[in-house]
Amino acid sequence: MAARTKLPGAVYALRATMVLQGAMFGASQAGITALTEQLGRPSQTGLVYAAMGVMSAAAGLAMVAVPERMALPVRWRIATAALVVLSVPLLFVDTLIGLYATVVVLGVAYAPHLITVFGLTERLVPAGRLAESMAFLTSGIVGGQALALALSGRLAQDRGAVAAFAVMVVAGALCAVFSWAVRGLGAPRADAVDRTVVAQGAAAPPAAPVDG
Numbered sequence: 001m002a003a004r005t006k007l008p009g010a011v012y013a014l015r016a017t018m019v020l021q022g023a024m025f026g027a028s029q030a031g032i033t034a035l036t037e038q039l040g041r042p043s044q045t046g047l048v049y050a051a052m053g054v055m056s057a058a059a060g061l062a063m064v065a066v067p068e069r070m071a072l073p074v075r076w077r078i079a080t081a082a083l084v085v086l087s088v089p090l091l092f093v094d095t096l097i098g099l100y101a102t103v104v105v106l107g108v109a110y111a112p113h114l115i116t117v118f119g120l121t122e123r124l125v126p127a128g129r130l131a132e133s134m135a136f137l138t139s140g141i142v143g144g145q146a147l148a149l150a151l152s153g154r155l156a157q158d159r160g161a162v163a164a165f166a167v168m169v170v171a172g173a174l175c176a177v178f179s180w181a182v183r184g185l186g187a188p189r190a191d192a193v194d195r196t197v198v199a200q201g202a203a204a205p206p207a208a209p210v211d212g
Contacts, residue, residue: 005126005129007124007129007133008124008184010120010124010182010184011133013178013182014117014120014124014182015136015137016140017080017175017179018114018136018138018140018144019144020171021110021114021171021175022141022143022144022147022148023144023147023148024168024171024172024175025145025148026145026146026148026150026152027164027165027167028049028165028168029049030152030156030164030167031152031156031161031164031165032099033045033153034156034157034161035093035099036096038161039096041096048103049103051104051107052107052110053107055105055106055107056111057111059107059108059109059110059112060111060114060115072119072120073185075116076113076185077179077180079179080172080175081176082108083106083110083113083175083176084172086102086105086106086109087106087165087172088169090102090106090165090168091162091165091169114141121133121134121137122134124184124185148168148171152164152167
């Protein structure tokens with residue numbers, strides 16, 4: 001049996017980021033639920049969450065307009081910065097209209113972040129482990145959401161919606177830390193390097209990364 005191809009360390013950072021993205025989903029859900037109940041409008045919970053999802057989907061579709069010259073690592077850093085900046089206002093929202101406005105704007109950052117992380121993963125992992133890696137990312141979102149929902153739901157019950165939103169902000173901040181701290185994001189995919197070496201008889205080094 002052939003040995004499994006080793007994954008670049010950056011791939012594990014991307015997986016951790018997806019868990020944190022899921023945590024943002026879970027914490028926002030708990031916070032939105034708590035705040036709408038506090039405002040006496042619990043029937044609005046689903047609509048608020050849906051509004052955020054619709055804007056996220058629109059932002060995801062708009063990603064096709066982003067110029068290719070903007071490298072994926074740069075996109076990742078911009079997206080994580082947006083996650084932090086746009087989630088902080090939730091700590092101060094105390095009206096239903098304010099909640100709608102805040103989550104709709106925040107939705108702009110969600111899909112671009114997810115799409116960029118999937119794109120970076122596709123570029124970094126060897127083809128033989130691509131399906132596995134994509135499954136890890138998807139599972140990370142679900143797992144992070146479940147864990148954060150359980151934690152932030154209890155915090156929201158005891159300390160109010162702002163406690164759940166604080167969990168969300170912290171998760172976003174950690175995403176940003178990963179995006180700036182991780183190196184090797186511009187490296188070509190492992191199996192592409194191997195094919196180049198075989199084809200050229202190891203006469204030339206792989207192409208230089210476009211971004212570190």
